[in-house]
Amino acid sequence: MTRHILLQNATILIPSGEKNDQVLPLRGHSLLISDTKISQIAPRIVPPTGAQLIDCTGKIVSPGFIDSxxxxxxxxxxxxxxNHALLEYLPNGNLQHANYTPDDVFWGELAGCLEALDSGTTTIVDHAHMNDSPAHTSNGIEAAIASGIRSVFCYTPTLRVKSWKPDIVTSGNLLDEWVLDELRRLGSMAPFGDGRVQLGLAFDGFRLPKEDICSLYGKAREIGVKLITSHYVRNAFNDKSIVATLDDYGLLDADILLSHASNLTEDDVQKLIEKNAWISTTPETELQMGHGELVCFKHGCSDISSMGVDCHSNNSSDMVSQMRLALQHERARRNTSIKTQGLNPRRLNLHVQDVFRLATIQGARAINMADKLGSIEVGKAADLIIIDGESPGMICATEQDPVAAIVLHSSIRDIETVIVDGIIRKRNGKLNSVNVRPSLPGVQICCRNLEWEGVAKELLSSRARIQQAIIEANAHEPERLTEAYIRLMRLNADKYAKQ
Ligand SMILES: [Zn+2]
Known part of the structure; x- marks a missing residue:
């Protein structure tokens, strides 16, 4: 029997403009969800038998955010x-998966997905660089399935640390046979969790020989990964262009998504546009950690950019914070440029809609799912959020301009309901319980139903265990680790400021 949810009397943000890049508020409208899809939008809809009714008077219904x-x-x-720069974060955060057990990965992933859902993110591109063993990856996928979020889980050949002192020593090679076997195994099982969790590939090993990289990309595409994502911060570690490398190798295509693309060249921009490849700007980490200027509003980049959170270990997990930070930072940059000419801004040429699209429809385009996600249209997936437009923070702004209300006045508190694939994951401001039912072979997680409080309890135990493991492994001295990381990666220490 078809499941129906009817949202009544809402302000619904529907696509508008030449390229459907803007949204327009339809006030006093209803929206019907039938199973996993949006089936009707109209001023009044007669409730189908058995429909769950949600009164949306004073509420905004927005597309769920897409974190790329x-x-x-x-x-x-x-x-x-x-208080970390990128160089400090890498050994002290990124490499610490070595001190995670597969169980720790499960709880970290589950809580990370729930934190994202809580803040209105319905789709996430997960650069899952914690593949210390097949069990680590399987547990990560199980957690994404259990959470209910839509995910492109990007399997990652990962640098694995076996000792930390006096130097950081890694074990095995990035593309050991078991790593490739695992990619094939996952490819044969994907997608997971009623199709919500798709398989992608994340890859950051551009120092490997061309043949190895081409062979990996070939295998990944053969098994049908949704996308291939890589970090790209030119000038942080070397001045090579990953875009040029991918292009030289014949690998640059519409399934490529590059995070940051900081300091990219004009040539890079042209190549990305030509090949329909994509960028994910992550404002909070980039501004803090010294990547360089955000490129999402740079000339030529707006139409090939989306937005992401990057490290919720470092900063907020909500896309509204990312939108707000990116918008106001870019405005400050442009205003400062005018001021340096001895003038004052007459008007602003960057609007709230320009950043709202990066967190919604552009995210869907970046993962090649714009036919299904990113905007509110009949036939698209019911990935929606209901926002309390009459909260103390949003009241009056909602009446004036609902997009301004979301981008500049909302907080996670205002995200009242979150729906993914027609299933309610947060209601009345509270996350629904999660149903843990492992489905992948060999995963050893108990079946159970958990409220957030239960997840939090497991998470705190896991954190304590990881802290202990970090100390026992001698991976707890941040400055020493940073120096060891420079040696491990053979970085030029003279390129880093001595503050
Ligand atoms: Zn990252």
């Missing part, structure tokens, strides 16, 4: 990187 770059496993590391 996130390391979801890192929840237990939250708070460690508040």
């Amino acid at each position: 770059h996130h390391h979801v496993w890192q929840t237990q590391l939250k708070g460690r990187h508040a």
Whole structure:
């Protein structure tokens, strides 16, 4: 029997403009969800038999946010990187998956997915660089399935640390046979969780020989990965262009998604446009950690950019914070440029709609799912959020301009309901319980139903265990680790400022 949810009397943000890049508020309208899809939008809809009714008077119904770059496993590391540059974060955060057990990955991932859902993210591109063993990856996928979020889980050949002192020593090679076997195994099982969790590939090993990289991309495409994502911060570690490398190797295509693309060249922009490849700007980490200027509003980049959170171990997980930060930072940059000419801005040429699209429809385009996600249209997936437009923070702004209300006045508190694939994951401001029912072979997680409080309890135990493991492994001295990381990666220490 068809399940129906009827949202009544809402302000619904529907697509408008030449390229459907803007949204327009339809006030006093209803929206019907039938099973996993949006089936009707009209001023009045007669409730089908058995429909769940949600009164949306005073509420905004928005497309769920699409976060196109996130390391979801890192929840237990939250708070460690508040004062870290990229160079410090890498050994002290990124490599610490070596001190995670597969169980720790499960709880970190589950809580990371729930934190994202709580803030209105319905789709996440998970750069899952914690593949210390097949069990680590399987547990990550199980957690994404259990959470109910829509995910492109990007399997990642990962640098694995076996000892930390006096130097960081890694074990095995990035593309050992078992790593490739695992990719094939996952490819034969994907997608997971009623199709919500798709398989992608994340890859950052551009120092490997061309043949190895081409062979990996070939295998990944053969098994049908949804996308291939990589970090790209030119000038952070070397001045090589990953775009040029991918293009030289014949690998640059519409399934390529590059995180940051900081300091990219004009040539890079042209190549990305030509090949329909994509960028994910992650404002909070990029501004803090020294990647360089945000490129999402750079000339030529707006139409090939989306937005992401990157490290919720470092910063907020909500896309509204990312939108707000990106918008106001770029405005400050443009205003400062005018001021340096001895003038004052007459008007602003960057609007709230310009950043709202990056977190919605552009995210869907970046993962090649714009036919299904990113906007509210009949026939698209019911990935929706209901926002309390009459909260103390949003009242009156909602009446004036609902997009301004979301981008500049909302907080996670206002995200009242979150629906993914027609299933309610948060209601009345509270996350629904999660149903843990492992489905992948060999996964050893108990079946159970868990409220957030239960997840939090497991997460705190896991964090304590990881902290202990970090100390026992001698991976707890941040400055020493940073120096060791420079040696491990053979970085030029003279390229880093001595503050
Ligand atoms: Zn990242």
